[in-house]
Amino acid sequence: MAKIISRAVILLGLVALFLTACDAEPVGTPAPMPELTPTLGKTAGGGCVANTPERIAPSPLVKKVTLAEGIKGDTAEPNNPTGVFAPSATFFAILGVENAPAQTKFKGAWYATDTKGVAPCNTRIGEFEVEADGTRNIVFNAKPDSNWPPGSYRVELFVNGALSHIVNFVVR
Numbered sequence: 001m002a003k004i005i006s007r008a009v010i011l012l013g014l015v016a017l018f019l020t021a022c023d024a025e026p027v028g029t030p031a032p033m034p035e036l037t038p039t040l041g042k043t044a045g046g047g048c049v050a051n052t053p054e055r056i057a058p059s060p061l062v063k064k065v066t067l068a069e070g071i072k073g074d075t076a077e078p079n080n081p082t083g084v085f086a087p088s089a090t091f092f093a094i095l096g097v098e099n100a101p102a103q104t105k106f107k108g109a110w111y112a113t114d115t116k117g118v119a120p121c122n123t124r125i126g127e128f129e130v131e132a133d134g135t136r137n138i139v140f141n142a143k144p145d146s147n148w149p150p151g152s153y154r155v156e157l158f159v160n161g162a163l164s165h166i167v168n169f170v171v172r
Contacts, residue, residue, distance in 0.1 A: 050166070057163065057164065063097070065157060067094075068082060082169075086171070089144075091142045097134075097135065097136055097137070099135060100132060103133070106130055106132060106138050108155055108156070109126075110124070111156070113154050116150070149171070152170050153171060154166055155167050
């Protein structure tokens, strides 16, 4: 019984962490924070797998997506591009956008794909949406209150509501 209560306390702490984890630049209107949405995605061996939607249509407006440890300069260039983050790191997803028409909506949704049982498979950490136009870098980031649990994560990137890219990464 104590083990169950201990896991529940850990999970509640992660829920609080995940609910405050997402931000974006440039500042826009945040999308309402969804409830954590664990979805089925376990393998026969018990590990989690990403629930990959069947329809991914890369937007021609997004020329490049880079995960990085930070950004630099007024143009928000990726600083230390990586796919492996430390538990205390802030995740940055930088979208290189070209010729976006006015009022184009970009959204980043962050997920903990598999944290080895610390959180349910495919738990949504948070999401943020911003309107932007022109040619520029758009930055989405997720920052932990303390540390991310080790495991696999992903960010799903949308343009005008259509899934454009999924980028997987790990925390070690």
